Amino acid sequence: xxxxxxxxxxxxxxxxxxxxxxxxxxxxxxxxxxxxxxxxxxxxxxxxxxxxxxxxxxxxxxxxxxxxxxxxxxxxxxxxxxxxxxxxxxxxxxxxxxxxxxxxxxxxxxxxxxxxxxxxxxxxxxxxxxxxxxxxxxxxxxxxxxxxxxxxxxxxxxxxxxxxxxxxxxxxxxxxxxxxxxxxxxxxxxxxxxxxxxxxxxxxxxxxxxxxxxxxxxxxxxxxxxxxxxxxxxxxxxxxxxxxxxxxxxxxxxxxxxxxxxxxxxxxxxxxxxxxxxxxxxxxxxxxxxxxxxxxxxxxxxxxxxxxxxxxxxxxxxxxxxxxxxxxxxxxxx
Amino acid sequence: xxxxxxxxxxxxxxxxxxxxxxxxxxxxxxxxxxxxxxxxxxxxxxxxxxxxxxxxxxxxxxxxxxxxxxxxxxxxxxxxxxxxxxxxxxxxxxxxxxxxxxxxxxxxxxxxxxxxxxxxxxxxxxxxxxxxxxxxxxxxxxxxxxxxxxxxxxxxxxxxxxxxxxxxxxxxxxxxxxxxxxxxxxxxxxxxxxxxxxxxxxxxxxxxxxxxxxxxxxxxxxxxxxxxxxxxxxxxxxxxxxxxxxxxxxxxxxxxxxxxxxxxxxxxxxxxxxxxxxxxxxxxxxxxxxxxxxxxxxxxxxxxxxxxxxxxxxxxxxxxxxxxxxxxxxxxxxxxxxxxxxxxxxxxxxxxxxxxxxxxxxxxxxxxxxxxxxxxxxxxxxxxxxxxxxxxxxxxxxxxxxxxxxxxxxxxxxxxxxxxxxxxxxxxxxxxxxxxxxxxxxxxxxxxxxxxxxxxxxxxxxxxxxxxxxxxxxxxxxxxxxxxxxxxxxxx
Numbered sequence: 001x002x003x004x005x006x007x008x009x010x011x012x013x014x015x016x017x018x019x020x021x022x023x024x025x026x027x028x029x030x031x032x033x034x035x036x037x038x039x040x041x042x043x044x045x046x047x048x049x050x051x052x053x054x055x056x057x058x059x060x061x062x063x064x065x066x067x068x069x070x071x072x073x074x075x076x077x078x079x080x081x082x083x084x085x086x087x088x089x090x091x092x093x094x095x096x097x098x099x100x101x102x103x104x105x106x107x108x109x110x111x112x113x114x115x116x117x118x119x120x121x122x123x124x125x126x127x128x129x130x131x132x133x134x135x136x137x138x139x140x141x142x143x144x145x146x147x148x149x150x151x152x153x154x155x156x157x158x159x160x161x162x163x164x165x166x167x168x169x170x171x172x173x174x175x176x177x178x179x180x181x182x183x184x185x186x187x188x189x190x191x192x193x194x195x196x197x198x199x200x201x202x203x204x205x206x207x208x209x210x211x212x213x214x215x216x217x218x219x220x221x222x223x224x225x226x227x228x229x230x231x232x233x234x235x236x237x238x239x240x241x242x243x244x245x246x247x248x249x250x251x252x253x254x255x256x257x258x259x260x261x262x263x264x265x266x267x268x269x270x271x272x273x274x275x276x277x278x279x280x281x282x283x284x285x286x287x288x289x290x291x292x293x294x295x296x297x298x299x300x301x302x303x304x305x306x307x308x309x310x311x312x313x314x315x316x317x318x319x320x321x322x323x324x325x326x327x328x329x330x331x332x333x334x
Numbered sequence: 335x336x337x338x339x340x341x342x343x344x345x346x347x348x349x350x351x352x353x354x355x356x357x358x359x360x361x362x363x364x365x366x367x368x369x370x371x372x373x374x375x376x377x378x379x380x381x382x383x384x385x386x387x388x389x390x391x392x393x394x395x396x397x398x399x400x401x402x403x404x405x406x407x408x409x410x411x412x413x414x415x416x417x418x419x420x421x422x423x424x425x426x427x428x429x430x431x432x433x434x435x436x437x438x439x440x441x442x443x444x445x446x447x448x449x450x451x452x453x454x455x456x457x458x459x460x461x462x463x464x465x466x467x468x469x470x471x472x473x474x475x476x477x478x479x480x481x482x483x484x485x486x487x488x489x490x491x492x493x494x495x496x497x498x499x500x501x502x503x504x505x506x507x508x509x510x511x512x513x514x515x516x517x518x519x520x521x522x523x524x525x526x527x528x529x530x531x532x533x534x535x536x537x538x539x540x541x542x543x544x545x546x547x548x549x550x551x552x553x554x555x556x557x558x559x560x561x562x563x564x565x566x567x568x569x570x571x572x573x574x575x576x577x578x579x580x581x582x583x584x585x586x587x588x589x590x591x592x593x594x595x596x597x598x599x600x601x602x603x604x605x606x607x608x609x610x611x612x613x614x615x616x617x618x619x620x621x622x623x624x625x626x627x628x629x630x631x632x633x634x635x636x637x638x639x640x641x642x643x644x645x646x647x648x649x650x651x652x653x654x655x656x657x658x659x660x661x662x663x664x665x666x667x668x669x670x671x672x673x674x675x676x677x678x679x680x681x682x683x684x685x686x687x688x689x690x691x692x693x694x695x696x697x698x699x700x701x702x703x704x705x706x707x708x709x710x711x712x713x714x715x716x717x718x719x720x721x722x723x724x725x726x727x728x729x730x731x732x733x734x735x736x737x738x739x740x741x742x743x744x745x746x747x748x749x750x751x752x753x754x755x756x757x758x759x760x761x762x763x764x765x766x767x768x769x770x771x772x773x774x775x776x777x778x779x780x781x782x783x784x785x786x787x788x789x790x791x792x793x794x795x796x797x798x799x800x801x802x803x804x805x806x807x808x809x810x811x812x813x814x815x816x817x818x819x820x821x822x823x824x825x826x
Contacts, residue, residue, distance in 0.1 A: 019402065019403055020401060020402020020403035020404075021401070021402055021403020021404060021633070021635075021637075021638070022403065052637075055637075055640075155402060157430065168497060171493075172493055172494065172497060172592050172595070173592040174592075176592070178592070203798060204432075204434075204797075204798040204800075205432045205798060206403075208432065208433065208434075233765075234765075236758055236761045236762045236765065237755075237758040237759075237762065241754070241755055241758050244751060244755055245755060248751075248752060248755055249752070252752045253752060253755070253756050253759070255752075256684060256752050256753050256756035257680065257756060257760075259683075259684070259687075260679075260680035260683040260684055261680070261683075262672065262676070262680055273669075274669050274672060276668065277667065277668030277669035278669055278759040278760070278762070278763055279759070280668055281667065281668075281669075281759070281762055281763060281766055282758075282759055282762055284796045285762055285796075287796040287797060288796045288797065291796070291797050291798075313765070313768055314768075315636070315772050316636070
């Protein structure tokens with residue numbers, strides 16, 4: 001790829017968001033694989049408790065612990081962590097305040113449940129906090145434990161609030177350890193160390209949500225990274241083909257079909273019966289093609305690096321994940 | 335999550351392939367690869383008939399749930415419109431509609447009140463109202479309705495309340511249920527159609543009211559209220575020790591000032607807690623009542639159907655009445671008799687002919703470097719054919735002209751243009767058939783796991799829906815009972 005690409009700073013915390021159904025978990029996983037390529041170590045973090053990563057990598061549910069989940073081309077490693085807010089909180093109490101016992105008492109009272117589900121943003125504070133801890137963690141030799149941390153984050157509609165929650169919490173809790181923790185997290189998230197990517201499809205609603213999401217992220221001064229269009233269907237018929245299709249003679253198409261052994265070209269013959277349905281499908285394709293073109297233009301106007309990942313005809317599996325990782329790497333994303 | 339769904343799926347599909355053997359009807363038009371398709375014969379035991387459900391005066395609430403991105407809001411709106419045009423007085427409660435959809439229904443202004451939707455066919459005497467949920471406002475209204483002015487002002491001004499109401503995990507779910515309860519209590523509509531928030535998981539939406547309720551009832555509340563209430567009371571020494579330890583720990587964690595905000599908030603809300611709890615319980619019961627019908631919405635994709643299966647299981651566990659599954663974006667083909675393999679082989683055949691004749695191998699990717707060079711018009715006149723290759727996505731205008739001109743005197747089968755187009759049509763078809771078989775596999779997996787669930791399939795539209803005509807179309811597709819989808823063969 002372009003030599004300049006490698007000079008670009010690659011953020012160490014890469015947050016992947018996107019509208020539901022756009023495949024953000026898949027893209028996050030592929031991104032982690034791409035970043036880990038060539039002997040790097042990446043941590044893939046899940047925050048929504050859906051065990052999407054385990055399903056993607058075809059392993060059993062992830063425990064709350066960092067676990068090696070895949071080997072990247074060139075000897076790199078991908079670790080995975082499904083953050084459980086409750087355990088993260090107990091962890092945190094123990095780690096920073098030696099309050100393991102109090103933690104158990106709090107749990108009994110329902111305070112942990114309160115803190116992780118009801119208290120405004122506390123849950124999100126814990127999730128982002130844990131991810132930032134992984135970003136900053138160092139080995140004894142002074143090297144970072146993980147070269148990259150990739151977060152499979154909440155969807156576009158909630159991402160700004162999710163990442164910004166620490167600002168809010170720092171405002172609510174004006175002093176104390178939570179306040180300090182929240183501020184430390186915000187320092188990482190608002191720095192060039194972090195990039196927030198949005199995954200979309202070439203459809204109107206996801207694109208609109210992406211545009212709105214970027215405006216919100218920018219408004220909150222959060223670092224927007226790239227836009228990744230997922231599941232891009234191959235171009236089977238180009239604009240010229242579609243134009244020609246309008247005027248093409250149906251009997252001629254039937255004869256071409258017939259020539260390949262698909263039945264008779266005469267009216268009512270096997271090939272003839274295929275013509276209308278095939279043209280109908282092509283008509284739908286044309287309509288979609290035009291819509292996709294429109295949506296692509298909207299995305300191009302955002303002025304952000306734009307990447308496209310192909311729709312995998314065989315559906316998503318582990319091999320497909322590696323394919324997408326290679327694609328991302330070729331497009332200079334890592 | 336204690337079960338591993340993939341394991342269940344695997345054993346289930348092993349079952350269907352066994353049962354499908356030998357039962358596949360013989361067709362005459364298909365190729366040799368046809369022999370046995372293990373995925374064909376499983377059909378949902380029941381078809382979900384939407385119209386009887388919508389028409390039944392006993393149906394008072396329809397709840398659409400499902401994972402994000404499957405067309406839940408659109409489905410809710412389409413159902414509402416259809417019911418209204420069939421004569422019912424309907425209100426649709428949407429959570430976060432796409433802007434253009436909201437505009438088309440005239441509810442893009444967030445005022446938390448149902449608005450009458452104009453432009454529907456009201457000849458059957460129905461009405462359609464719609465509203466978009468404003469969760470903060472809904473919360474504020476509860477506070478205002480249940481506290482005296484002074485107390486309400488104290489609550490509304492409390493920083494903790496402001497964060498809580500604007501979006502703690504679960505507020506949206508709780509407020510959606512609260513609003514549903516309010517709408518139902520007004521009894522102005524025959525039918526309420528509810529869209530549910532795009533929850534992280536199936537659990538959130540059913541759990542939020544309970545969770546809030548148990549929090550409000552819980553010991554924690556007592557702890558938080560302790561400093562305010564315990565002042566003059568003796569005889570509670572034992573509790574008191576525990577309390578001060580707890581508040582101490584909380585204070586250490588949250589910072590004293592936040593704890594104070596929380597305590598003030600809880601004290602101010604104290605009188606309302608009973609009300610919250612009662613209403614959460616009432617809404618929960620309402621959801622279990624016979625007049626309620628849950629529709630799980632999904633698309634024929636692995637993740638969406640996995641979530642749908644969770645919903646189905648959860649609803650059953652909670653005794654919530656499930657009417658069925660709405661499967662959006664299902665693809666079909668009018669030429670399903672032609673398999674993907676045969677279509678691809680035929681396309682290659684057509685392209686080979688051309689390679690021999692024209693020695694140019696356009697395969698159909700617009701970004702292949704020779705897109706332009708393959709302009710199948712050796713006789714093409716004019717400078718157009720010498721122009722540089724066009725960028726992908728920007729159709730080369732001059733080339734189109736060339737093709738057009740060339741078309742006029744080429745209409746025979748030998749014509750490479752026709753062959754190229756035909757090959758493209760065949761490749762497109764192969765892609766469609768592969769998609770069909772993938773969709774079929776995921777659907778069959780679901781049907782094997784949950785044969786009891788009635789299913790309504792909605793044929794895919796090429797574009798997005800953002801007007802009443804589009805919603806009406808979706809409604810028609812929803813209600814069209816499709817006893818037999820086009821039979822598919824296993825694709826490549």
